[in-house]
Amino acid sequence: MRRRVEGVWVSLAAALVAALCYGIAAVMQAMAVRAASRRKTHTGRALGGVDPGLVVRMLRQWPFIASLIIDLVGFVAQLVALRRLPLFAAQAIIAGNLAVTAVFAAWLMHLELAWREWLAVGGVILGVGMLGSSAGPHAAIGVSPQFKLALILAVAGIAAAGIAASRLRAGLRTPVLGAVAGLGYGVLAVAARVLPGFSPHQLIRDPAAYALAAAGIVSFMLYATALEGGSVTVATAAVVLAETTPPAVVGVMFLGDQTRPGLGGIAVLGFSLAIVCAVALARF
Numbered sequence: 001m002r003r004r005v006e007g008v009w010v011s012l013a014a015a016l017v018a019a020l021c022y023g024i025a026a027v028m029q030a031m032a033v034r035a036a037s038r039r040k041t042h043t044g045r046a047l048g049g050v051d052p053g054l055v056v057r058m059l060r061q062w063p064f065i066a067s068l069i070i071d072l073v074g075f076v077a078q079l080v081a082l083r084r085l086p087l088f089a090a091q092a093i094i095a096g097n098l099a100v101t102a103v104f105a106a107w108l109m110h111l112e113l114a115w116r117e118w119l120a121v122g123g124v125i126l127g128v129g130m131l132g133s134s135a136g137p138h139a140a141i142g143v144s145p146q147f148k149l150a151l152i153l154a155v156a157g158i159a160a161a162g163i164a165a166s167r168l169r170a171g172l173r174t175p176v177l178g179a180v181a182g183l184g185y186g187v188l189a190v191a192a193r194v195l196p197g198f199s200p201h202q203l204i205r206d207p208a209a210y211a212l213a214a215a216g217i218v219s220f221m222l223y224a225t226a227l228e229g230g231s232v233t234v235a236t237a238a239v240v241l242a243e244t245t246p247p248a249v250v251g252v253m254f255l256g257d258q259t260r261p262g263l264g265g266i267a268v269l270g271f272s273l274a275i276v277c278a279v280a281l282a283r284f
Contacts, residue, residue: 017073019096025068028063029063032063078090078192087190089271096274121281124277136261136263158180158184158187162218181220182244191212192212223235234282
């Protein structure tokens with residue numbers, strides 16, 4: 001039991017590291033997207049379609065290269081967090097990266113956060129603290145091969161939905177692309193959770209590993225496209241909502257996620273507070 005409790009604390013620390021890394025990388029990636037974009041607008045309408053050359057051009061931007069390294073560190077920390085934490089806790093804590101983004105962007109760009117934004121930052125911190133205190137170690141529940149194959153099919157469906165969303169009119173394009181990208185990141189989290197281990201032998205043979213890799217690539221492209229053609233606020237808020245709530249439901253229903261005894265209400269309140277404040281911070 002003591003080892004399991006220690007594992008939860010290690011996973012909580014890893015989730016916080018992931019949030020820190022993702023928050024810093026997000027600012028640097030937004031800068032790179034703006035510098036690499038070749039899209040033109042006409043009468044306020046962005047050209048549709050996913051631009052495969054966007055990432056290639058972003059590779060020429062040093063902030064993007066640095067952000068990839070930081071993202072990699074964050075991703076490893078996220079994998080560690082998902083090994084022991086319930087999905088509802090891990091995803092909500094990682095969504096707190098928006099608080100990091102706001103503070104880091106204010107420092108980097110010499111901007112001032114309004115009192116509402118500082119209040120939202122405090123709300124994220126409080127919500128994350130409540131989640132950390134209420135999260136219990138997840139029960140080890142195996143999933144069927146069909147469940148893992150369903151993750152691959154889900155990624156294919158997300159890719160198709162993303163291509164369709166990229167052709168929507170300007171008003172709908174960004175939020176729908178952000179939501180679809182968020183669903184992809186949610187699939188990535190679920191796939192990471194059900195992996196039996198990280199040895200090359202295990203990864204090569206496990207369908208969840210392929211779902212994880214595909215979900216990461218597809219979601220990154222869709223999110224970059226959403227950022228390129230519309231409001232960062234709208235895109236990021238949509239991503240946060242879609243990458244946290246669906247995986248949390250899947251974790252509770254299918255993967256044995258649970259809170260510590262008697263702290264279910266604290267977990268729900270902490271989750272809601274962290275997500276609402278994270279979405280509010282997307283305005284910044």
